[in-house]
Amino acid sequence: MGSKFFTRAAKIAIVGAAVAGMIIPSAAYSNPESAPTESSISDHEIGTMANDSGSASYTNGASLRSNIWIQSRVNRNCRGSNKRDWSTSSVIQNGHSPRSGTDWVRNRTEFQSYGIASSLDAFGESGNKLSSSWTNNQGQRGSYQSGNVGANWRTAWIEGRIGSTGFYNGHTVHSSANTSVIC
Secondary structure, eight states, rough: OOOOOOOHHHHHHHHHHHHHTTOOOOOOOOOOOOOOOOOHHHOOOOOOEEEEEEEEEEETSSSEEEEEEEEETTTTTTTTOEEEEEEEEEEEESOOOOOOTEEEEEEEEEEEEEEEEEEEETTTTSSSEEEEEEEEOOSEEEEEEEEEEEEEETEEEEEEEEEEEEEEETTTEEEEEEEEEEE
């Protein structure tokens, strides 16, 4: 499982620096082996990605894997037209193929902004905490979402989370992952 980038004390320090008007440099976290390809997120330059993954096991040796990627550099911030591309996936790995109409996998993606009166734009909505969910019960192994997320000038950082739930082989399991980017 990937490392968590910000401790509570670090988050408080970042917000304090933003309020004081100090410049906050962009974060650059990357794991080239798990980063998606350019075509899997958008038609833009991907740049460096912040990412994480998690998994849970089924009784037959299959697993439910959660993946999240957020672009961590866009012209030094994530405000206005400088939105960051993101992608999430919930995938049943190994084991027999899921049964259409019986087995299913759900991807719940959530973004939260941190700062003083911070706000996000994602999923066609605005707010400081936004989410979207997609359930695939068509006999396929995965549920995928992608898009972009932007923030207002008061946002110090954005945290992205994915919660995956899958009913497969007669059992329901949950897995999750999260990552953060500095604005």
